[in-house]
Amino acid sequence: MFRAAVGSLPGRALPAMAAAFLWKKEKGRERRTKAPSWRKEIHPYYNLSVTVVKARNIQGTDVLSEADCYVQLRLPTASPLPDRTKVVYNSRDPEWNETFHYRINSAVKNILELSLYDRDVMLDDKLSSVVFDVGSIKPGHTVRRVFKLNKKDKEALEVEFHIEESKDPPSEIITNGVLVAHPCVCVEGRMKYEENKENGNYTLKLSVPGSYEKQISALLQKSETEEGGKFVFHADKDMNPQLDVCLLKTLRVAENDLAPELDKKTLYFGKGSVPLSSLPEGKEAEINLPLSKNHVVNMSITKEESFQDLDIRLGFELSRGEKDFLKKRKEIIAKSLKNALDLNTAPDEKEVPVIAVIGSGGGVRAMTSLYGSLQGLQELKLLDSATYLSGVSGSTWCMSTLYEDPDWSIKDLKEPINRAQETTTCSKSGAVSTERLKHCTQELIALERDGYKVNFIDLWGLVLEYFLHQKDNPAKLSDQQNSVCRGQNPYPVYAGVNVRVNISGGDFAEWCEFTPHEIGFRKYGAFINTEDFGSEFFMGHLIRRRKEPKICYLQGVWGSAFAANLDEIWARASGTGIRWFNSLTDVIRVIDDCKKMHFRDPTRLQTRLVMPGGMVSDLFQDFFKSRFTAGELYNFTRGLYLYKDYMGVREFVAWKGNHLDAFPNELTPMEENLYLVDGGFSINSPFPVVLQSERDVDVILSFNYSWQAPFEVLQLTSKYCRERGIPFPKITVTEADEKQPKECYVFMDADNARVPIVLHFPLVNDTFHTYKAPGVLRETDEEKAFGDFLIEGKDSPYKTKNFTYELNDFNRLVEVNRYNVLNNEEMIKSALKAALDRRKKKVIHRELKKEKKAKV
Incomplete structure (x- = not known):
């Protein structure tokens, strides 16, 4: 027999296949319910x-x-x-x-x-x-x-x-209007030893062009067991795939102990091919494949197709878990609003507004500040009114720690704040102790052994684990299903972005949402079970299941601000990118050849000319735009295709001729890997994930913990929404507000109920230095000293790179954010009342439409 020597992935041996193919589910594992938004279509x-x-x-x-x-x-x-x-x-x-x-x-x-x-x-x-x-x-x-x-x-x-x-x-395909799934064909085989006229050590290269596994190497030799020489390939049936087998022999031509690899010479002996379409479906076929005059390979091959039962959810609606949560949460929100707004009766379930609380990035400053903001909402008895809690970067560190307690928002937040105080104010030197470094090394080795692509972001996740817990934390994101199973807490939505290693996050970034139930891209309508994140998928099928990673590795992804390339670092420092570098990049120009037509098909992409920047450009791009610390993760959308009319979906800005969305061959489903990093590379606040129309958010409480450009996230979000046709209020602020922002701003469109009401809280010490509580002046010297501090400044303890605070600095940051919420109670409640009135009007309008239709 032949023995598999090298697997399809670098550094990993190909696992032996048993009776079942990889896309078949293990016994006892519940299959995902098919989503209603995908459909079957027949196309010629x-x-x-x-x-x-x-x-x-x-x-x-x-x-x-x-x-x-x-x-x-x-x-x-x-x-x-x-x-x-x-x-x-x-x-x-x-x-x-x-x-x-x-x-x-x-x-x-x-x-x-x-x-x-x-x-x-x-x-x-x-x-x-x-x-x-x-x-x-x-x-x-x-x-x-x-x-x-x-x-x-x-x-x-x-x-x-x-x-x-x-x-x-014609073929039948599955589509959600953006992605297309073709039938996937799987071939599993075993190579048998065949006596040949020539003896020697030969190597076989097996490949199926376009397959997930690419190429497998096998050593031609006898085996005492029947388990040797197994192989498996997954490929697109529409590509008319074929199994190519190439016979090689490596000879030693000289003796050189210093560089033995230079003394080897590979000789080519022959090749053969087996079209997969020639194999029977579901039956084992015996193939004798001649590779040369003296060599024949005997193979036993079984082919099966899988199409209907996808392991990836194609759809834009909310997950079943999130829908179940919303039903339960609405009852809690209705009671909370009745008490907080002094209503005579609790609003009807249909009238309950959807309220999202979002926190920006900003490292430990953002983490600490979010604790204070949430405490303020809890004291106003409004935390139970929130439907969603979402964050990027440092805010996710606060969130993920809170949700380890299934009842955190019901309990007094003083206890988790005290725990955060202990870890934030203590020394971080233990993170580089011999014992901890040994632990990290063992963890990363185990992670790689499990089949993950280990990188610097994983090490960063382990560092964060120590910073946040001072010990090993086995928690996983899917564990947080216990925190929302009764609707007892706001639904957590963590955000990151998928970027390219050689493109600025400002030019291209795709928002990825992480929830206790699913992880995915609403842009593509592609989601997987949270438990399956890190597993390998192809054409919508689960190829290799891996155990779910600890949440610390996700925390590393959500807060991977160091993955910036030199161009982005320069842009942050100077306010603009490296201008002279733009003259070296590729030039993209629309050269549409149908200008004489009186109308243009909106589903057709214009013809574009790409003029490469040349070798010098490639060298500079590698240096200035590469993300040397970006982590590679398995791409669960790999092997899916873009639908013929994908440009009509609002998430795509394909109308921009030079935007990557206009190049479907380069978009994420065609890529091998994902590069998930800190959402701050696009917008330093998770507006895009809560503004999805499926979530139907009425009010957004935006807590901005950046100490520069207090309205930048709003302006970037406004641009993002404008390009995609997403309702968002007009952002207008004065020059005085830019220089010295107040505690809270309200942005809304009184004439359009589809536009959410946005309450924006910049990180400021405005009236807190004078008042210890709303309307209560500071009197003693100690009280005045506590409130008299600057958040910004070159000597500020709240710099993003600072992970350790003094006790007084931690308490001040928590208290100023708590106070800023309490001091704007009326503004918040007014916005909630307005949202409640809007919902009631929507319900009345909907009922009138139903009555009108019924009469017709």
Whole structure:
């Protein structure tokens, strides 16, 4: 037999497969209920022919000769590997007249990338790329396009397209209007030893292009057991996948003890392929595959397909757990509002407003401040009126600690504040003690052994664990289901963003929400069970289940502010990015070839030209924009595709020609990894996750713990909402407010009930230095000294990088935030009354519409 020597993932052995395939569920595990928002659709296939005709006036990169051009074609929705033309040497006007054939599924957004290269000895130079939506070609038509690459030099690329409906039967897909799931095919096999005419140690390379596992290496040798030589691949059935087997032999050609790897030479002996479509469904097939004249591989292969039972939830509605919570929480909120607002009767369930309390980032300053803000709400008896509690960065550290107690908001907050005081004011030197470092090393080794991609953020999570608890904390996020099972606390929503390692968070960041029940991207309508976070998914199926990580590792992700790249650090320091660097980056220009049309199909993406910045640009991007400490996590949306009309969903800003949303081949479902970091890289407050229309929030209590730019999060949120058509109040503040903000501001649209009411609390010491309680002046010297302090300043103890406070500094920060809430009681209650009135009007309007429909 053959023995598996190397797994599909670097550094990990491929686990042996038993009778069941990986997407089949373990016994006793409850399957997720199918969400009502996804649907099945049937779409035909089309055959696409692309003929690369010629190019003209091409200016190469070699000053001593003409360009040596070839064209690479990349259509990842139809082919896992790019195609390329032959090289035409030493010509400014190369001609190819080469045709490439693809079968495309009409359900997905098919984007063809045509990249023109200049062949080079060391590294081929990309001259330009054309990004073309093949959906603009009508079936049965042949269309020739001349893409203008450079107007000044009259450079152009001429390509001919032809599309016709395929004779293959239409396919059924699952979609939520943004993502598409195709049938997934799984092949499990075992290789058997076959006597060969030649002896020696041979290596087999097995691969299925486009599969999750990519490539597996196996050593050709006899085995005493039947368990050796097993392999498994998961692939997209629509790609017509095939199993490729390549036979290699490594020889030692010299003796060099210092560098033995340099003395080895790999010889190629032969290869063979097995189309997966030729294998029977659900039956074991015996395959004798000749690789060369002297070598034959005998394989036993079973193929199965999985389609209907996805392990990822495709839908935009709230999770079942969150819905169940809301039913229970509304009863508690109704009673709370009746008491807090002195109402005669508790509001009806339909009239209960949705109130979200959100905390910004700011390290320990934000963590400490949120304790004070929540204590103020509790004393006003309004904490029970909150539906959601959400945060980023330091605020999540406070939240995740509170929710370890299932009844924290019912109890007096003084006890958790006292515990936070102890950990915040004590020395952190124990974090680097020999014992602790040994513990961290053991934890990270165990994490890697479990199959996780261990990185610096995981170490940071263990450091935070010590800072927050001074000991090992086994808590997990899914444990917090106990904290919301009776609706007893606000529903926690933790926020982070998915970024790219070479793109600024201000240019591209996708909000990811973490709740006790699910983790996912509402942008894509893709969610997984919280218990399955860290597991490996492909095409919506669970491939490898891993145990849920401790919450400290998530705390590291939520507060990973150090993952900033140099460009973002410069922008924070100077107020703008590295301006001269922008001249070196890629240039994206819309070159829509249908300008003469009187109307434009809104589902079609415009044709864009990408002019690479060149080798110098790549070097600077690697240096200035790379996130050296960004953590890589398994991408649970991998293997899914963008729906043909995905641009119509408001979360996408594909109308911006240079935004990554306009490049579906580059979006998250096409990526291998997620890069989840601190939400502060986008907006330093979790507005985007609470503003989702499904949550229907009426009032947002925004606590901003940044000590610079007190209204920046509101302005960034306003821009975010404006680009996506999300209702948000107009933010208008005076110059005086910018310089010296007050304790509370209210922003609302009196004419539009769809716009939430936002109460914004900057972090200030405004009247607190004079009053020890609302309306109660400070009298003694001790009282005056306690309130007389500056939050900001170069000598402030509240700098974000400071993780240890003096006792007096901790107490002051808690008290000033508590006071700021108490001192604005009337403003808060007025906003809640207005929200209650809006809800009542909505209910009346809804009932009238129902009556009108019934009469019709």
